[in-house]
Amino acid sequence: MEMQTLALGFFAAIAVGGLAWVFLYPMLSGETKVEKRLTSVARTTPAVRQVDRAQRSRREQIEGSLKEIEARSERQKKLPLGARLSQAGLDWTPAKFGVVSAFLGLTVFGIAAIFGAGLLAAAGLGFAAGFGLPRWILGFLKRRRERKFLAALPDAVDIIVRGIKAGLPLFDSIKVVAADSPEPLRSEFNAIIETQAIGMPLGEACARLYERMPVPEANFFGIVVAIQQKSGGNLSEALSNLSKVLRDRKKMSEKIQAMSMEAKASAAIIGSLPPIVMLLVYLSTPDYISLLWTHPTGRILLAISAMWMSAGIFVMKKMINFDF
Missing domain, CATH: 1.20.5 (Single alpha-helices involved in coiled-coils or other helix-helix interfaces)
Known part of the structure; x- marks a missing residue:
């Protein structure tokens, strides 16, 4: 059991x-x-x-x-002449630019020959006036237009951000900027509107802004809009961050300009001192310095001096200009 x-x-x-x-x-x-x-x-x-x-x-x-x-x-590094004229804000054709350049070169060559300059010196002055001076003016106009564009771009981006937050589509916000902004921002955003109106996507139209205005800030704007159009996301926040970046870059540029003003002033004094001394000597004793352009050896020395002065100014310009 x-x-x-x-x-x-x-x-x-x-x-x-x-x-x-x-x-x-x-x-x-x-x-x-x-x-x-x-x-x-x-x-x-x-x-x-x-x-x-x-x-x-x-x-x-x-x-x-x-x-x-x-x-x-x-x-952008290999632009034709027509694109550079457009970037400078000129409605000239390349043929018109070539005719004006040739006329300017021939005029300076004739004036130099009339005043007794040698054939080689007159040809050099004519080449500089016909080839170098118009392109320098073209670059000056391009840089001035870019500065005006950069000064107005942060405010335009802020207007777009406020429009998007208020419920407007991106295209309508760009229309507001194109209607109220100063030149050259108005024409560039009108170009975006016209390009989009003929059937191009808005992201690609904004990305093409860099082709007409080759500055990093325009490239940033095109990148933000193009990526948002393809991948989605909060466009108002992205553009708000872009506006902050643009203003910070502007502050940095102004700070660099202020810090380099002393070096620029020194370079301007050093570069202008020889011509000023030459002018003062000519006013006091013209017979003493006139040998530089009346005697063949003086002409050679004057040409060599001009070449070395140009090289020195170029080196000083590279030393005091900063890209960021």
Whole structure:
């Protein structure tokens, strides 16, 4: 009887232990949590893959946009004359520019020959006036137009940001900027509107702003709009950050200009001192210094001096101008 009771108790203990092993051990050991976690991961794997795929697609679009912008930047280094005239704000044709340059060169050559300059000196002056001076003026007009554009661009971006936050589409906000902004910002944004009106996507039309106004700030604006049009995102926040970057760059540029003014003043004094001394000597004793342009050796020395002065001014200009 006792053996039977012990046997029943033993088998009952084994049964209870087996049930505990089956039901309680997975809970205590964490296997249930692992299985639930694996099940949830298996269920969410398609969603995760879809998110990864979307992120990868957006990254590929951004990389493609940046590559296109880099290609445009490389093309900016080899612009034809017509594009440079447009960037300077002139409506001249290349043929008209060539005719004006040739007329200017021939005029200076004739004046130099009339006043007794040698053939070689007159040809050099004519070449400088016909080839170098018009292109220098073209570069000066281009830089002045770019400065005006950069001065008005941060305010224009702020207007676009406020318009987007108020519920206006990006295209209507650009119309507001084109209507109220000063030149050359007005004409550049009107060009964006006209380009978009003929069927070009707005992102690509804004990205082409850099081709007409080759400054980094215009490139930044085109990048932000082009990426947002392709990949989505909060455009008002992106443009607000761009406005802050533009203003910080402007402050940095003004700070660099202020810090380099002493060096620029020194370079201006050093560069203008020889011509001023030459003029004063001519006013006091003209016979003494007139040998520089009446005697052949003096002409050679004057040409060499002008060449070395030009090289010195060029070196000083490179030392005091900073690009960032």
